[in-house]
Amino acid sequence: MQENSLKENTAYLLEMNEVSKEFPGVKALDGVTLKVGKGSVHALMGENGAGKSTLMKCLFGIYHMDSGSIRLNGSDVNFTSSKHALDNGVSMVHQELNQVRSTRVMDNIWLGRFPKKGLFVDEDKMYSDTLAIFKDLDIKLDPRTKVSSLQVSECQMVEIAKAVSYNSKLIVMDEPTSSLTEKEVGHLFNIIRAIKEKGVSVIYISHKMEELEQICDEVTIMRDGKWIATKKVSEISTDEIISLMVGRDLTHRFPPKTNTPKDVILKVENLTAVYQPSIKDVSFELKKGEILGIAGLVGARRTDVVESIFAERQATGKITLNGKEMNNKSPRDAIKNGFALVTEERRATGIFANQDIYFNSVIANIDRYVKSFSILDENKIIEDTRWVVSSMNVKTPNNKTRIMSLSGGNQQKVIIGRWLLTEPEVLLLDEPTRGIDVGAKYDIYQLMIDLAEKGKGIIMVSSEMPELLGITDRILVMSNGKLAGIVNTKETSQEEILRLSSKYL
Amino acid sequence: MSEKVNKHGKKRVNFSNITKKDFLDFLMNNAIIIVLFALMVVIVAIEPRFVSLTNFTNILTQASTRTIFALGVGTIIVAKGTDLSLGRQVGLAAVISASLLQAPDYLYKMYPDMPTLWVIVPIVLVMIVTAFFSGINGFVVAKFKVDPFIATLGMMVVVYGVTSIYYDRPPYGAQPIGGLDPRFAKVAQGYFKFGEVIIPFLVLYAIIAVVFMWFLWNKTRFGKNLFAVGGNAEAAAVSGVNVAKMIILVYVLAGLLYGLGGALEAARIGSATNNTGNGYELDAISACIVGGLSFSGGIGSIAGIVTGVLIFQVIAYGLSFIGVNPYLQFIIKGLIIVTAVAIDNRKYIKRK
Numbered sequence: 032m033q034e035n036s037l038k039e040n041t042a043y044l045l046e047m048n049e050v051s052k053e054f055p056g057v058k059a060l061d062g063v064t065l066k067v068g069k070g071s072v073h074a075l076m077g078e079n080g081a082g083k084s085t086l087m088k089c090l091f092g093i094y095h096m097d098s099g100s101i102r103l104n105g106s107d108v109n110f111t112s113s114k115h116a117l118d119n120g121v122s123m124v125h126q127e128l129n130q131v132r133s134t135r136v137m138d139n140i141w142l143g144r145f146p147k148k149g150l151f152v153d154e155d156k157m158y159s160d161t162l163a164i165f166k167d168l169d170i171k172l173d174p175r176t177k178v179s180s181l182q183v184s185e186c187q188m189v190e191i192a193k194a195v196s197y198n199s200k201l202i203v204m205d206e207p208t209s210s211l212t213e214k215e216v217g218h219l220f221n222i223i224r225a226i227k228e229k230g231v232s233v234i235y236i237s238h239k240m241e242e243l244e245q246i247c248d249e250v251t252i253m254r255d256g257k258w259i260a261t262k263k264v265s266e267i268s269t270d271e272i273i274s275l276m277v278g279r280d281l282t283h284r285f286p287p288k289t290n291t292p293k294d295v296i297l298k299v300e301n302l303t304a305v306y307q308p309s310i311k312d313v314s315f316e317l318k319k320g321e322i323l324g325i326a327g328l329v330g331a332r333r334t335d336v337v338e339s340i341f342a343e344r345q346a347t348g349k350i351t352l353n354g355k356e357m358n359n360k361s362p363r364d365a366i367k368n369g370f371a372l373v374t375e376e377r378r379a380t381g382i383f384a385n386q387d388i389y390f391n392s393v394i395a396n397i398d399r400y401v402k403s404f405s406i407l408d409e410n411k412i413i414e415d416t417r418w419v420v421s422s423m424n425v426k427t428p429n430n431k432t433r434i435m436s437l438s439g440g441n442q443q444k445v446i447i448g449r450w451l452l453t454e455p456e457v458l459l460l461d462e463p464t465r466g467i468d469v470g471a472k473y474d475i476y477q478l479m480i481d482l483a484e485k486g487k488g489i490i491m492v493s494s495e496m497p498e499l500l501g502i503t504d505r506i507l508v509m510s511n512g513k514l515a516g517i518v519n520t521k522e523t524s525q526e527e528i529l530r531l532s533s534k535y536l
Numbered sequence: 537m538s539e540k541v542n543k544h545g546k547k548r549v550n551f552s553n554i555t556k557k558d559f560l561d562f563l564m565n566n567a568i569i570i571v572l573f574a575l576m577v578v579i580v581a582i583e584p585r586f587v588s589l590t591n592f593t594n595i596l597t598q599a600s601t602r603t604i605f606a607l608g609v610g611t612i613i614v615a616k617g618t619d620l621s622l623g624r625q626v627g628l629a630a631v632i633s634a635s636l637l638q639a640p641d642y643l644y645k646m647y648p649d650m651p652t653l654w655v656i657v658p659i660v661l662v663m664i665v666t667a668f669f670s671g672i673n674g675f676v677v678a679k680f681k682v683d684p685f686i687a688t689l690g691m692m693v694v695v696y697g698v699t700s701i702y703y704d705r706p707p708y709g710a711q712p713i714g715g716l717d718p719r720f721a722k723v724a725q726g727y728f729k730f731g732e733v734i735i736p737f738l739v740l741y742a743i744i745a746v747v748f749m750w751f752l753w754n755k756t757r758f759g760k761n762l763f764a765v766g767g768n769a770e771a772a773a774v775s776g777v778n779v780a781k782m783i784i785l786v787y788v789l790a791g792l793l794y795g796l797g798g799a800l801e802a803a804r805i806g807s808a809t810n811n812t813g814n815g816y817e818l819d820a821i822s823a824c825i826v827g828g829l830s831f832s833g834g835i836g837s838i839a840g841i842v843t844g845v846l847i848f849q850v851i852a853y854g855l856s857f858i859g860v861n862p863y864l865q866f867i868i869k870g871l872i873i874v875t876a877v878a879i880d881n882r883k884y885i886k887r888k
Contacts, residue, residue, distance in 0.1 A: 341774075343773070343774060361776075361778065362773060362774055362775070362776050363776040363777070363778060365776075366775075366776040367776075372774060374771075374774055379768075379770060379771075380768070380770040380771045380774050381771055381774075382768070382771065383763070383764060383767040383768050383771060383772075383834065384767065384768070385767055385834050385835055386763060386764075386767060386834070390760065390763065390764075393760075394760060394764050394772070394775045394777075395774075395775035395776055397757050397760050397761065397777075398757070400757070401756075401757050404756075405756045405757050405758060406751070406755050406756055407755055407756060407757060407760070409755075449775075
């Protein structure tokens with residue numbers, strides 16, 4: 032046994048053996064094993080709540096594991112903090128970037144360990160060291176740029192450069208591509224390949240199947256806090272991975288499309304935002320029972336289209352719903368006229384984190400619960416909340432639970448339920464499945480199709496190509512604030528959409 | 537872990553397992569109330585005569601107007617604002633109401649020739665005046681996006697100027713406005729008496745204000761929108777809440793309460809100067825914060841506000857009662873504010 036592990040030590044950089052962690056009432060990790068080879072990119076996959084984050088938090092000493100061992104380069108380690116891990120060559124690029132946005136790129140990289148010349152910070156050394164790392168990774172950025180002026184993808188690259196600057200042997204990347212465009216993803220992958228060649232290992236956490244084949248060598252799949260399988264990526268198919276992740280046979284990632292588009296419900300003509308740069312002259316029609324996708328690169332102003340329709344953004348142009356011209360001055364008007372908007376940033380503009388499920392379910396519809404003297408009808412609130420929870424299949428201990436303690440997918444279901452209570456004619460969904468696990472995604476797709484079947488018009492903004500191709504009837508492609516084209520989903524291809532996306536660049 | 541099937545035994549094991557942790561949780565979750573009790577125990581231990589009906593009534597009476605102020609600024613705090621102009625607005629309301637309700641036979645009346653008014657008229661008038669000034673706060677915060685701290689800081693200074701100009705006028709100049717109409721004094725100083733038990737009118741007003749605000753916060757659309765705007769203004773806007781209108785309404789409501797409380801304060805004290813109410817905003821805000829309201833908005837309860845006010849009143853009254861140096865009392869109060877909030881915050885810090 033010991034000899035065996037000695038042999039293995041040479042092959043693996045990181046070994047997490049039989050790691051268990053229990054929270055009151057929940058076994059978050061149950062004997063999980065993760066072994067990452069030197070210079071390999073190891074995917075860690077599983078639905079939200081499968082225990083990926085918990086496992087990583089145990090690695091970084093943010094959580095104290097109940098049992099199990101961690102070996103790095105053959106010797107036992109037990110990190111007590113992220114700083115401790117960093118000093119030992121283990122670093123993490125977080126999904127939500129923690130950067131001091133008001134300072135320069137190089138200040139962020141050397142924060143906490145600025146090179147000094149006597150009493151002062153050695154600016155020149157800081158600059159040249161940063162530049163050297165950037166050159167190595169083929170990052171074309173001026174180290175003196177302010178972080179606040181960078182694109183999300185550039186911030187991400189700075190974070191990776193920072194990890195490299197610590198001479199990290201192992202870098203954990205938590206959903207690094209969730210807000211990147213295809214092109215940016217390509218660049219990120221080049222960087223990952225570059226650090227891999229230097230012998231650095233990567234633990235790659237992602238929900239995106241397509242990325243697996245492109246960049247990862249091995250994959251470890253987790254489910255319900257347990258280790259399920261570790262395979263070479265070349266030896267396993269996407270469908271196999273998905274069925275291992277969800278624990279049931281999910282041959283299709285998308286439910287069958289049973290909706291049929293009928294008459295025109297919404298007509299948008301020459302929609303132009305008041306404050307530019309934003310959308311210009313966008314015109315299209317949406318049919319009853321249709322799911323219309325909006326595709327485009329980051330910065331194509333896809334969100335602005337739905338915001339303008341919802342009057343959350345000031346715009347000129349003509350919007351006609353069911354033959355009647357709309358004059359929405361505010362979201363309040365839009366809601367009254369039968370529009371609903373599920374926003375992109377769930378945490379920033381969707382949930383009321385400190386409030387319970389009741390509050391979060393009914394807040395957009397609050398006018399309908401008012402009895403005399405502005406007092407609310409509590410029975411109706413309870414009844415409608417129950418409807419939201421049951422029809423959206425929300426998993427919550429009870430309706431008094433604060434929404435922040437639910438998983439992302441369940442939060443999203445509550446928000447969609449909130450909008451269905453307003454009985455909208457047109458549902459605007461902005462990245463409705465971002466950061467949601469596969470199972471919950473499927474539920475949301477099914478819900479969209481059901482709603483379309485009932486004659487609602489649905490517009491879905493999405494950055495995920497498979498989702499656009501899998502669920503929509505037509506796809507509207509935005510490019511640099513302009514409408515680049517509308518294609519029929521059945522007859523289009525990824526290439527055509529990409530070509531349209533860059534039409535006005 | 538024993539595998540015994542003995543149900544009773546198992547229950548007891550579970551019970552004792554949970555108790556220690558639960559006890560700590562209980563301590564943490566109720567830190568504020570425990571602080572209150574601990575202090576009362578100390579005070580009573582030092583001076584057993586503290587426990588008396590008279591003291592109880594006195595504390596409640598003194599807490600009455602403070603409760604009304606705290607309800608006003610508390611509503612603003614839930615809407616993610618704050619109000620430094622509270623004290624000065626109280627002063628304005630006190631000065632105006634007192635000047636309009638001096639006894640007919642008082643020699644140094646500000647308005648010697650003014651006919652006698654119904655008591656309610658000046659009270660409503662000052663409520664409108666403070667609602668107006670407070671409404672400007674709301675407008676500046678909502679429409680010009682000025683930070684509430686700055687907007688109300690400015691208003692604090694402006695209102696002091698307004699009050700002083702009104703106050704320091706001929707024929708008698710800057711003299712305390714006294715000699716109040718007995719009818720007006722009775723509004724605040726009157727009481728019902730049932731045998732030994734005395735119920736001051738002031739306490740009744742405070743109870744009415746508390747009940748009214750509790751309904752408003754918990755049972756109405758206004759209340760839901762209040763927590764929506766304070767908790768996540770952007771999400772509230774997307775959900776169809778008119779955020780600017782809500783913020784203005786919240787400040788106007790607070791202004792109404794300041795006006796009411798200011799008039800009652802003048803009647804309670806029996807006179808008013810341009811410095812009446814000075815510093816009340818800090819007492820009211822401290823009470824709210826100790827009572828569990830958060831400056832990050834969208835968190836708080838009416839019960840918390842009332843508890844916060846009572847804690848401070850019991851401390852102030854009790855410490856004076858046992859003869860603690862008044863300057864030392866400041867130190868104790870300050871420590872309580874920070875300690876209570878530090879412990880209370882643990883509820884919101886993620887456990888690991």
